[in-house]
Amino acid sequence: MNVAIFILFGLLCLGGAMNLLLQRHPINSALSLIVVMSSLAVLYLLLGAEFLALAQIIVYSGAIMVLFVFVIMLLNAGEEERTHGSRAAYLAGIPGVLALFTVLASTFLTLRISFGGTRLGSFLVTTGDLSRVLFRNLLLPFEVTSVLILVAILGAVVLARKEH
């Protein structure tokens, strides 16, 4: 059951990410990114992170992607033009990405015995557990992020304002 859910939503993640890469229209890429983020929320739930699963749906596939779709529609972004990018990106970037993936995957596979397995319910973090750590040990960083959000709001308003 666990494996079936993981394979289903893992493939949905990978398919959405590949679709993001292959689509030429930004709105199609945005919609496939929503698929990736929603399937990641299911995987978080499978890993016992119930608060983060809901925050992923609300913050990522809700708020942030709505912002993206808004900007795509506001700027009336059409299909991507087929221009040649930098040659260094193709010559060094693509083999570099493949090498990075190979190194990461082989490192993880050599450690697979010591990592073991997990299943639903083996480690469940409730919102209470999370907030106990957040508000007792990490109160100052939490308050600093609220200042960060305030600065980001002001910055967004100033940057996107029409100049007179």
Next chain:
Amino acid sequence: MTVPIVWYLILSAALFCIGIGGFLIKRNIITIFMSIELMLNAVNLAFVTFANHWHQVSGQIFVFFVMVVAAAEAAVGLAIIISLFRSRNTLNVDQIDLMKL
């Protein structure tokens, strides 16, 4: 039936690498920005996986902070894209090359 932790980590690595690939080959600045969000999500999956493996809450706290910073970054980044489009009237990164030698 348990799911090996390694599968989650490999999925996370694959998503991260697809994000880098999108960053390199995409030409639309909004899609490039979406690739960065994809990479952030891949790292978040690795954090949650390790939090599950070590039975520590702090990994999930880290994901919480990454989400907050990503939201702030998305708001500011999209505002920059809007003002860029106003001044240069294009979203193609090859035509936004004022600082290129």
